[in-house]
Amino acid sequence: MTIEHACFISFSRGPGKDTLFANYFYEEFTQHLALIDKTLSVFKFDVERCEKRRQGDDWTKWIQRELCSSAMMMAVCAPNYFNGSPACVSEFRGMELLITERTKVLGVPKRDWLLGLRLKDTIKMPLLDPYDVSDFLDCGVSPEKVRNMHRYRKVVSGLADRVYEHWSWLQDAGRAAQLHAAGICGGFKLPPETSVTPAAFPFAGGVR
Numbered sequence: 001m002t003i004e005h006a007c008f009i010s011f012s013r014g015p016g017k018d019t020l021f022a023n024y025f026y027e028e029f030t031q032h033l034a035l036i037d038k039t040l041s042v043f044k045f046d047v048e049r050c051e052k053r054r055q056g057d058d059w060t061k062w063i064q065r066e067l068c069s070s071a072m073m074m075a076v077c078a079p080n081y082f083n084g085s086p087a088c089v090s091e092f093r094g095m096e097l098l099i100t101e102r103t104k105v106l107g108v109p110k111r112d113w114l115l116g117l118r119l120k121d122t123i124k125m126p127l128l129d130p131y132d133v134s135d136f137l138d139c140g141v142s143p144e145k146v147r148n149m150h151r152y153r154k155v156v157s158g159l160a161d162r163v164y165e166h167w168s169w170l171q172d173a174g175r176a177a178q179l180h181a182a183g184i185c186g187g188f189k190l191p192p193e194t195s196v197t198p199a200a201f202p203f204a205g206g207v208r
Contacts, residue, residue: 001069001090002183006167008070009044010092013084018078021119021136021143021206022030025066025076025156028147033162040167043070060190063087068185071167074159077118077125077133078140086193092127093191098184106175111168115159126173134159 011022026044032041043066064114067073073095075081081088116133133154134155139145157163170176
């Protein structure tokens with residue numbers, strides 16, 4: 001399976017402000033990324049767009065296929081991501097499995113396979129410790145700030161740069177072709193959906 005998406009955005013879905021932040025973030029992020037390269041695809045769950053793409057496939061198999069065809073993951077770490085959204089934990093653990101297999105094939109450890117976005121710093125999320133995390137602490141209460149505050153828009157712009165750089169790195173020196181030839185996705189399965197006791201990470205993506 002070829003790598004199709006520059007990024008997979010994982011977030012917990014629901015009627016609250018966490019999902020609203022994920023939507024605002026996606027709009028701001030894809031706007032910045034398009035300024036760099038408008039051809040890049042970003043996967044974030046959206047019912048209308050994704051149901052067309054899914055075409056009746058089993059949900060779990062579809063999500064694991066989309067995750068495996070993504071160059072990296074950004075996880076929107078709402079307070080319920082790790083202990084309130086089993087699907088998010090499955091995606092997060094799934095990306096960690098992919099990181100392990102991709103590193104074996106390429107022989108080069110890299111930090112940008114998975115990036116965290118944190119909405120609160122008062123809830124411990126030890127699973128994020130190995131990864132780089134960007135804070136959007138005001139946005140848990142006021143999600144729109146990710147689009148109208150300069151300091152947050154600057155952080156999003158920096159994330160767009162990192163995603164593009166990681167995508168370009170994969171395309172260089174035949175790395176993406178190496179991963180395709182290794183057939184990692186053929187045997188990849190999402191881990192079972194379980195919550196993690198000390199707090200949480202978000203749910204699945206959609207397609208731009």
